[in-house]
Amino acid sequence: MRKLALALVLLVLAACQQQAGLAPQGLQGGGTYIAVLEPSLPDKARLAEKLAALEQAHGLQIPAEDRLEALGAVILRNLPPAKAERLARDPRVYAFSPDREVRAYGEAIPWGVERIGAPTTTAKGAGVSVYVLDTGIKVGHEDLTNLKGGHAVVRCRGRCRASWDDDNGHGTHVAGTAAAVANGLGVLGVAPQAELWAVKVLSGSGSGSISGIVQGINWVIAHNNGGKPKIINMSLGGSGTDDQDGLYCPIARSTDAFHNAIQKAVCDYGITVVVAAGNEGIDARNVVPAAYDEVITVSATNSQNDWPSWSNYGPDVDLAAPGVSILSTWHTSTSSYNTISGTSMAAPHVAGAAALVLSRYPSHTPLQVKQALLQNADSTASWTNTSGRPHPEPFLNVRGF
DSSP: OOOOOOOOOOOOOOOOOOOTTOOOOOOOOEEEEEESSSSSSSSHHHHHHHHHHHHHHOOOOOOGGGEGGGTTTEEEEEOOHHHHHHHOOOTTSSSEEEEOEEEOOOOOOOOHHTTTTTGOOOOOTTTEEEEEEEEETTOOHHHHHEEEEEEEEEOSSSSSSSSTOSSSSSSHHHHHHHHHSSSSSOOOSSSSTTTTEEEEEEETSSSEEEHHHHHHOOOOOOOOOOOOOOEEEEEEEEEOOTTTTTSSSSSSSSSSSHHHHHIIIITTOOOOOEEOOSSSBBGGGEETTTOTSEEEEEEOOOOOOOTTTTOSTTTTTTTEEEEEEEEEEEOSOOOSEEEEEEHHHHHHHHHHHHHHHHHHTTTTTHHHHHHHHHHOOOOTSOOOOOOSSOOOOBBOOTTTT
């Protein structure tokens, strides 16, 4: 399945979801859980009351970094099974989900920037913030001078100039495709005037957790970027399904903590979220966050207008974009650029395209951004599809933006 160290797989360490009135089964001692207290846009006063009551009732002391106020949620660590079950049944807890491990999507590789028509656009992404939830972004890279700062859920190890510096390369590669600057050096990104923010949720080995990603989303929501439109790129994911398949921003929000966080980012805070479809060669309905209706899910294509067999497929995939043999920025001092493949590489083409849309129409909602990209996309009906997978999704085209 052509996966190298960068392949993004979500290993389910515990799979359970709260049903009405029932405690999750198979809770593990010493486990980490995400508890959602406010199903939709949080009310600060009500949330504070719930947090205080929860701490008192269950003997908890929740540190500040685990209080995800923008999401109306908390991360609870090292819970013994009995306490986890009591918390799951507490009426103040709307959703109670176990933490899981995640890894960065990749293996799979800028002809892509040219192919989608990015150099021809009038819009260049100015006034838009692209947040890369990944392994970090290389601090001081000559092609990423638009990197404004960042946040580390997982700290950089080794030779790092910031806690959110990249000790893997994956996040730096994603960032370059989305928004490498037009400086006559290296490569050109899709939206070279957009600003970049690194949100390091994955380690140098490309691993992380759902709770870490949720913390990253919370930081993006709360971060003051001067009121600019926000885009999140998540070239990561793994096994899971959409518990509310076919529903976009439903009134009754998801009881899965990861999905609930994304719903809040998109539906309540107006943040456009772009994700990789995954590299398992399976239906994307079995992969999250790709299966969620609120995100823009992206498959990978090659320079022959075809899909590789490893690119995930299915009705949850919204757009196709270049993802094979993609040249972009890299994190090492000996090599500032690298060519790799994956739906991880396809997603930032679309994140950059979303920045082009929002630089022209800053008040667009995430749904309007998605619709604009779909309306401008090219039909792939005449393409020769040798992947062995169904791929009716249109191909990203930014000409005219």
